[in-house]
Each structure stands twice: as C-alpha cells, then as structure tokens.
Amino acid sequence: MTGLRPPPLDRIPSTLSCLADYESLARERLDDGAWAHVAGAAADGLTAQRNREAFDRLTVRPRILRDVAGGATAVTLLGRRLAHPVLLAPIAYQRLFHPDGERATAMAAEAVDAVMVVSTLASETLEAIAQAGGAGQRWFQLYWQGDRAATLALCERAQAAGCEALVLTVDSPVTAFRNDLRRAGFRLPDGVSAANLPDGRMPPPGGAGRHPVFDGAMAAAPRWADVAWLCGAQPLPVLVKGVLHPDDAAEAVALGCAGVVVSNHGGRTLDGTPASIEALPAVAAGVAGRGAVLLDGGVRRGTDILKARALGADAVLIGRPATMALAAAGALGVAHAVKLLVEELAVAMALCGLASLDDAGPELLG
Ligand SMILES: Cc1cc2nc3c(=O)[nH]c(=O)nc-3n(C[C@H](O)[C@H](O)[C@H](O)COP(=O)(O)O)c2cc1C
Secondary structure, three states: OOOOOOOOHHHOOOOOOOOOHHHHHHHHHOOHHHHHHHHOOOOOOHHHHHHHHHHHHOOEOOOOOOOOOOOOOOEEEOOEEEOOOEEEOOOOOHHHOOOOHHHHHHHHHHHOOOOEEEOOOOOOOHHHHHHHHOOOOEEEEEOOOOOHHHHHHHHHHHHHOOEEEEEEEOOOOOOOOOHHHHHOOOOOOOOOOOOOOHHHOOOOOOOOOOOHHHHHHHHHOOOHHHHHHHHHHOOOOEEEEEEOOHHHHHHHHHOOOOEEEEOOHHHOOOOOOOOHHHHHHHHHHHHOOOOEEEEEOOOOOHHHHHHHHHOOOOEEEEOHHHHHHHHHHHHHHHHHHHHHHHHHHHHHHHHOOOOOHHHOOHHHEO
C-alpha cells in the first residue's frame, strides 16, 4: 500500500474546477502508452467524438421561480437509494494509471457515496479492493470466461468480496482496432496484469476453427442463452453493458436481467456507432420500465446527467474522467471528480426548477 488515506477534499487547488481540468494533469503524469490507452478510441475515434457532440447538441430549458426546498440528487437504483446517480465505470488495469490502482478508486468511491464497478481486468485482487473500499458499494463487471464453470467461479468470488450486482459487458468480444495504441507501441508493463484471472489474463480463445475472428474469439463469446443462464445460476442482479438497440434491451429484461447499460464502450470498440445519448431513448423504450437503464459515454458535466435523466436513464457512469483524475491525484482525484460532477448536477437541477431527479422528463430538453 502506498499510504491510502481518506481523501482530504478541502485541499484541492482551484485550478482543478471541472473534470476537464484533470486531463492536462493526467497527460503530464502518464507515459505515451498509458495516455493513449486512456484517452484513445477505436479506429478514427468517430464514436468517441460523437458521444460528446451529441450531448452538446442537446439543450436544457430552465424553469424559473420554483420552490426547490428539500431537493436532493438522490435516485433509486436496483431498489437501493443512492445519494446521486454517478457511478464509476469499469476500467481495466488501473495500476497503469496510479500505483494504488483500484484500491484508490474503491476508497474514493466510499468517500463520495459512488458505486464502483470493478472490472474483470482489475489489476488488484477483489479482496484487496474490498478492503480498501470498506462500506462502499461495489458491483462487478464481468467478461465471459470462455465457459460457464469458469464464469460462475469468478462471479462467486466477486460476490464473496462484497459485489452486489454483475455488469456483463458484451460489446467487445473481439479486440478492436486501436490504431493509436499500436502507434504508441503500448504493452502492459511488468507487474500489471488481471489480478483475478488465472495466469493474469483472459482465457485464450479456442481457435479450433478456420477464422481467428468468427471461429476464434467469437466462438468463446457469450450468447443470449448464457445471459439467461447467468441470471438463474447465481443470486446477484445482472445488467448487460453495451446495449445500443431497443430489441436487445427488450431481450435482456425478458430473459431476467435487472437492467442494461447503454454504452458503446466510450467509442473504444466498434467505431461509427450512434452516440450513447442518441441511442438512449429507444433503448429505454425497449426496457419499458422492466429494469434499470444506465448510460455511459461522454458524461462530463452535471447538465449531461440531467440530459440523460430526461431521456430515460436512471443513472450514468464515468470512465475516462475518473481515470484521468486517478492518474493525476489518486484517490483524492477520483473523489474530487465525482464531487464536482454531483455539485454541478445539483446546481443544474436548481436552475431548472427541479427538486428531484424523478421529475426530470423529456420536457426538460428543447
Ligand atoms: C482505460 C479504459 C479501460 C476500460 N476498461 C473497461 C473494462 O475493463 N470493462 C468494461 O466493460 N469497460 C471498460 N471501459 C469502458 C468504460 O467502462 C466506459 O464504458 C467508457 O469509458 C465510458 O465512456 P467515457 O470514457 O466517455 O466516460 C474502459 C474504458 C477506459 C477509458
């Protein structure tokens, strides 16, 4: 441990006043490879860019002179009341960005009441993360482990370490074209590996067939029947992450999932998809109140959260901003980034005359 302590949130320099301010600090701290890993995107980066532009195209219309006394940013998610709707997205190999890695993020999450979604590719053990995270709420992001037995064993370990929900990521069964990573010559440094997987890495694809994609990686990927099985094989609620089509959302909840995460992996897998905020309304309609709807991709401001709520999201996750804050200032940075976003949300709510996020509907936009 490198001296983990609760973040002293009152001692932040005023130059760090919004999430974007962490970016330049993170750039200074990271080498070219780690920087490309966090800041980059698949292929031409069209989806990553679109995630932001689509948020910026939306406008919120304030309502004035309303009484918002007693207001709060609280939301209900999977039957639990949360102080605010900002979750920490699953981020692989956090020791790439800070020596305290996922333990720092877990500590920050507890300090600012944010749910932390721990990646299958975490570079710290689930048990060490649980210890650092104390009473904080954690979920586990699941990458399919090639077969049901290995997948279930990993889920059981996550549950034993206190994770309260599973987020099955399904949008990246094959490695994307990360031209930026290749150009930067990125490889995982010694000492950083997937600490919760045998041999520190994902199981190698079978590859028995002729084609490395269709008969290799895709042969080891989960299908809908596996999703249904997972919902019944263990007690934790399951959310599917990487949903952009309403029919897939409807299928997920029909099979027993507790919800979906509208996501294009921050534009890091298939380039050229809709922005997640563009896909949200139809996906929410596909869920039709039968489960939770979360969104990630491009959330950078409190008003982005309002926009997402207005279009049907229960909560949002942040990926890159939290990672850059981790790189810049460890647990303190992550906690501060969440705090900034929640403060922005409260101000945006007040300026829109909203005392509760339950009242943020489509009429807020325009
Ligand atoms: C460095 C990095 C690593 C990531 N690792 C994972 C992962 O292990 N599992 C996963 O489901 N998503 C992963 N993601 C995607 C995020 O969970 C999230 O979908 C995305 O970052 C949201 O977009 P944003 O970065 O614009 O907030 C990763 C993203 C980044 C930036």
